[in-house]
Amino acid sequence: MTVIVPIHGPAPVPAPEPERVGVLLVNLGTPDTCDTKGVRIYLREFLSDPRVIENQGIFWKLALNGIILNTRPARKAKDYQKIWNTEKNESPLKTITRAQAEKLGASLTGRSHLVVDWAMRYGNPSMRDRIEALVRQGCSRLLVVPLYPQYSAATSATVCDQAFRVLRELRAQPTLRVTPPYFRDVAYIDALANSINKHLATLPFEPEMIVASFHGMPQAYIEKGDPYQSQCVATVEALRERMGLDDKKLLLTFQSRFGFDQWLQPYTDKTIEKLAKDGVRKLAVVMPGFAADCLETLEEIAQENAEIFMHNGGEEFSAIPCLNDSDDGIDVIHQLVMRELQGWL
Numbered sequence: 001m002t003v004i005v006p007i008h009g010p011a012p013v014p015a016p017e018p019e020r021v022g023v024l025l026v027n028l029g030t031p032d033t034c035d036t037k038g039v040r041i042y043l044r045e046f047l048s049d050p051r052v053i054e055n056q057g058i059f060w061k062l063a064l065n066g067i068i069l070n071t072r073p074a075r076k077a078k079d080y081q082k083i084w085n086t087e088k089n090e091s092p093l094k095t096i097t098r099a100q101a102e103k104l105g106a107s108l109t110g111r112s113h114l115v116v117d118w119a120m121r122y123g124n125p126s127m128r129d130r131i132e133a134l135v136r137q138g139c140s141r142l143l144v145v146p147l148y149p150q151y152s153a154a155t156s157a158t159v160c161d162q163a164f165r166v167l168r169e170l171r172a173q174p175t176l177r178v179t180p181p182y183f184r185d186v187a188y189i190d191a192l193a194n195s196i197n198k199h200l201a202t203l204p205f206e207p208e209m210i211v212a213s214f215h216g217m218p219q220a221y222i223e224k225g226d227p228y229q230s231q232c233v234a235t236v237e238a239l240r241e242r243m244g245l246d247d248k249k250l251l252l253t254f255q256s257r258f259g260f261d262q263w264l265q266p267y268t269d270k271t272i273e274k275l276a277k278d279g280v281r282k283l284a285v286v287m288p289g290f291a292a293d294c295l296e297t298l299e300e301i302a303q304e305n306a307e308i309f310m311h312n313g314g315e316e317f318s319a320i321p322c323l324n325d326s327d328d329g330i331d332v333i334h335q336l337v338m339r340e341l342q343g344w345l
């Protein structure tokens with residue numbers, strides 16, 4: 001380290017280290033273990049976030065601590081066990097997010113001042129842990145990449161909240177940038193179309209239609225101004241155009257309802273049930289709002305909704321994998337990151 005020795009003054013001042021830029025991929029988070037205790041810890045943190053449950057009043061606190069955290073964890077633990085990565089003893093969301101970070105890092109060879117890392121908004125590795133690690137490695141600039149193609153306060157904004165929460169405790173803060181939602185980026189729409197076509201080519205049947213299922217959210221959040229729904233619509237419209245499909249062949253639905261409020265409609269499970277009852281026999285489902293496969297895609301869609309379809313007369317069902325760490329998936333993140341790093345490279 002170079003040391004500048006002042007002529008006057010009390011102490012030698014170290015020269016600034018060469019600048020490094022941290023790139024932090026962040027996804028939602030997931031339990032550390034697939035038992036009731038692990039899921040309870042995760043759900044407590046997640047459902048106590050006012051960006052997720054906006055009304056954190058006394059009734060919610062009573063319901064959360066009195067009912068939800070005493071009943072839901074055991075049920076959800078069973079669901080997590082069905083999809084758990086037993087080799088690594090972790091949830092698929094973690095395995096895939098790590099692979100995305102490693103492959104993004106590999107795609108940036110020759111740019112040694114870039115340091116790529118990954119974190120979970122809830123659970124581990126925590127954003128605090130990874131941001132502090134990037135700062136320790138000399139990153140004076142930080143690009144946070146919320147892995148959500150469509151913005152919502154419940155996902156993207158809470159990542160920013162947490163980044164600022166960590167930064168407010170640092171004396172020497174890195175300069176911060178956050179990538180924007182990429183719901184109609186050409187690379188993303190192309191990647192979705194490619195992955196759908198590639199997957200359909202592997203199937204022994206041709207689906208009569210494709211359902212594009214997005215994670216839902218309370219209708220009330222949209223009425224307060226959340227742009228999530230309109231960005232989901234824009235993604236599906238761009239995908240229809242790119243694939244030459246109309247709104248009868250590529251449907252838009254919302255999954256993962258929680259609680260008793262009205263959520264965004266049409267609901268995925270009800271739509272799939274009705275399609276089967278109306279005589280649709282072969283169906284494929286794509287989940288463009290998830291950058292990585294997780295409980296909501298691998299269990300809720302590929303297992304639960306497949307069962308609903310078959311139970312109501314369907315014959316062939318296929319859940320199309322998310323973009324994950326496929327070449328197309330990494331290309332989407334790579335292009336987004338390179339664009340948003342402009343001026344920092």
Ligand SMILES: C=CC1=C(C)c2cc3[nH]c(cc4nc(cc5[nH]c(cc1n2)c(C)c5CCC(=O)O)C(CCC(=O)O)=C4C)c(C)c3C=C
Nearest residue numbers: 028029030031076093152154155215216217258294295296
């Ligand atoms: C209760 C309110 C919820 C809102 C609003 C919400 C929005 C939202 N979530 C995702 C992405 C994911 N959610 C996942 C799981 C999950 N989501 C909720 C609740 C809300 N999500 C719960 C309670 C859970 C846990 C499982 C359960 O108990 O049902 C996951 C999967 C995590 C995993 O471990 O695999 C993802 C990913 C988005 C994109 C979104 C925005 C609208």
Ligand SMILES: [Fe+2]
Nearest residue numbers: 028215256296
């Ligand atoms: Fe969710």
Ligand SMILES: [Fe+2]
Nearest residue numbers: 256295296300
């Ligand atoms: Fe779910």
